Amino acid sequence: QVQLVESGGGLVQAGGSLRLSCAASGRPFNSYVVGWFRQAPGKEREFVAAIAWTSGGTYYADSVKGRFTISRENAKNTMYLQMNSLEPEDAGVYFCAAGPVYKIYNRERSYDYWGRGTQVTVSS
Numbered sequence: 001q002v003q004l005v006e007s008g009g010g011l012v013q014a015g016g017s018l019r020l021s022c023a024a025s026g027r028p029f030n031s032y033v034v035g036w037f038r039q040a041p042g043k044e045r046e047f048v049a050a051i052a053w054t055s056g057g058t059y060y061a062d063s064v065k066g067r068f069t070i071s072r073e074n075a076k077n078t079m080y081l082q083m084n085s086l087e088p089e090d091a092g093v094y095f096c097a098a099g100p101v102y103k104i105y106n107r108e109r110s111y112d113y114w115g116r117g118t119q120v121t122v123s124s
Contacts, residue, residue, distance in 0.1 A: 005022070005115055038094045040089075053101075059106065068083050
């Protein structure tokens, strides 16, 4: 049984930083991409960032490039999302997900496993 558990969300002022974590268990993630999506109230879930577990290749949505950094720590089977210069538009529930590396990384349907999400609130 694959489990993804997010943590690190919270309330931060605009311009501040947060680091989200996603602890993975249940299988090795070689040949997988792990990613972050977010969903704001009344909006569809959108892609934020992804990392190929084995190669370390990273992908970002244009809206977060230069501000967010995705990384993973193989020994801990944990993925991170460092979020800097946060804006009110970054608020929402952040989900981590895992899917096969050969699929399109920025589409929800490419991911087989999902966490329950962690709330990020950014005050202006």
